Amino acid sequence: MEEIELFLEDAKDTMEKALKHLTIELSKIRAGRASVSMLDGLQVEYYGVMSPVNNVASVTTPDARTIAIKPFEKKMIGELEKAIRNSNLGLAPSNDGEVIRLSIPVLTEERRRDLVKKVKQEIEVAKVNVRNIRKDTNESIRKLTKEGVSEDEVKLGEERVQKLTDTFIARIDEVLVAKEKDIMSV
Structure with missing residues (x-):
């Protein structure tokens, strides 16, 4: 029918x-390996508007235990770092002035x-x-x-x-x- x-x-x-x-x-749900999808849902303030991280920065995984976040504008590095620290990801960002690196600990x-x-x-x-x-x-x-x-x-x-x-x-x-x-x- x-x-x-x-x-x-x-x-x-x-x-x-x-x-x-x-x-x-x-x-x-991370499995001990770095994945750009781990940052899905993470928002950062960009000119007064909450925006996804991948809209304000390039997010890559240079190796299996690292996520690299390179903001399109250098002034965003502090906002990105603050958003990561305030998230429930449990990751500590390290910042060299141009790129934020997140080391994924072994589970x-x-x-x-x-x-x-x-x-x-x-x-x-x-x-x-x-x-x-x-x-x-x-x-x-x-x-x-x-x-x-x-x-x-x-x-x-x-x-x-x-x-x-x-x-x-x-x-x-x-x-x-x-x-x-x-x-x-x-």
């Missing part, structure tokens, strides 16, 4: 967005386990989101019986929603395995 296909397509798109959101959230075993717990929390949120999408889609499909869609077609639609859900849950589990491996490898 055409309406069921629309609901399935919508569910798939929404589940893709949930997976993409999970990937973004997990990229913020302890205990810190790695804490990060894995945090990852698992994000994974669980993503799974709940996918299950909620399944629930909403199934409810929408069931309402079609009032519009004359047969119960058999509704059942088939619900089965397809379940297969879609299972596929996305499996993809989320794959993300978990990869991120856990990334965090726990020294």
Whole structure:
């Protein structure tokens, strides 16, 4: 049935967005290696407006344990340094007047386990989101019986929603395995 296909397509798109959101959230959890995404969400005041760091500076990773931040305007170096110190990143910036360097410390075993717990929390949120999408889609499909869609077609639609859900849950589990491996490898 055409309406069921629309609901399935919508569910798939929404589940893709949930997976993409999970990937973004997990990229913020550092695994002991420098990543420019660690600074995502960090804002700095630039001419009276709060702006993302990558809008006012070039952010690079010259090696696996360092992030280099070179402001486009030298006068921004103090603001950038202050924003990093005031953030919850737990990183101490060092400034040579032109470039701010952030050294990423090696993670302890205990810190790695804490990060894995945090990852698992994000994974669980993503799974709940996918299950909620399944629930909403199934409810929408069931309402079609009032519009004359047969119960058999509704059942088939619900089965397809379940297969879609299972596929996305499996993809989320794959993300978990990869991120856990990334965090726990020294």
